[in-house]
Amino acid sequence: MAMHEDFDKLRKEYTVAGLMEQDCGNDPIALFGQWLLEAIRKNVTEPNAMVLATATKHGVPSSRMVLLKDVDHDGFTFFTNYESRKGMELEQNHNASLLFFWAELERQIRIEGSVSKLSRSDSENYFRLRPRGSQLSTWVSRQSKVVASRATLVEQMEKLSRQFGDDEIPTPPHWGGYCLQAHTIEFWQGRPDRLHDRLRFSLEAEQFWKLERLSP
Numbered sequence: 594m595a596m597h598e599d600f601d602k603l604r605k606e607y608t609v610a611g612l613m614e615q616d617c618g619n620d621p622i623a624l625f626g627q628w629l630l631e632a633i634r635k636n637v638t639e640p641n642a643m644v645l646a647t648a649t650k651h652g653v654p655s656s657r658m659v660l661l662k663d664v665d666h667d668g669f670t671f672f673t674n675y676e677s678r679k680g681m682e683l684e685q686n687h688n689a690s691l692l693f694f695w696a697e698l699e700r701q702i703r704i705e706g707s708v709s710k711l712s713r714s715d716s717e718n719y720f721r722l723r724p725r726g727s728q729l730s731t732w733v734s735r736q737s738k739v740v741a742s743r744a745t746l747v748e749q750m751e752k753l754s755r756q757f758g759d760d761e762i763p764t765p766p767h768w769g770g771y772c773l774q775a776h777t778i779e780f781w782q783g784r785p786d787r788l789h790d791r792l793r794f795s796l797e798a799e800q801f802w803k804l805e806r807l808s809p
């Protein structure tokens with residue numbers, strides 16, 4: 594197959610920054626926070642958007658974007674429908690990965706670990722903060738199931754909106770948060786001539802991370 598000639602014009606040199614061991618510290622969660630802040634300050638589009646990859650118990654993978662809503666030493670938090678495809682896969686197989694790519698900073702972060710559900714009260718606390726329209730749509734959407742038409746969804750949304758009136762909308766039982774507790778976090782910084790920097794933190798013991806450089 595001939596390579597599309599336009600692809601060749603897309604060649605880009607990475608020159609924005611470098612990543613050296615001495616600048617990383619020994620806490621990858623802190624470094625992640627620093628990089629996220631830099632992405633926000635650079636006005637990267639949806640800086641908290643990340644690819645979440647899951648797999649079935651047989652190892653068949655799937656991926657999609659979700660939004661990071663919190664991060665600390667307990668893990669990386671996102672919210673979704675527990676009965677969606679990702680929810681079903683996480684039920685069978687708690688191993689998952691997250692991926693951030695911030696083009697303007699020429700940076701990628703790969704995160705691997707194990708996912709568990711947030712407590713009900715943490716999910717409810719976040720649900721209360723969501724705009725009313727988003728709260729309603731979590732009741733309407735049977736995420737990842739086939740739906741007859743868009744009109745069906747819109748009708749259900751209007752019907753539910755009338756039913757709830759001005760009442761508080763409760764958190765649906767099928768909706769909530771997950772937290773990915775990382776065991777591996779790799780920071781990638783693009784460099785000239787494809788001689789990129791890759792530094793990988795691996796969790797060796799509680800709060801003790803081993804740092805290694807990987808070949809680009």
Ligand SMILES: Cc1cc2nc3c(=O)[nH]c(=O)nc-3n(C[C@H](O)[C@H](O)[C@H](O)COP(=O)(O)O)c2cc1C
Nearest residue numbers: 639642657658659660672673674677678679680737
């Ligand atoms: C930028 C972006 C952010 C998204 N954030 C979320 C999110 O936080 N939670 C969610 O359930 N879906 C989110 N989605 C939709 C998912 O990518 C996906 O379509 C949906 O969750 C169904 O995935 P599944 O069928 O694999 O379960 C987002 C999509 C985009 C493009």
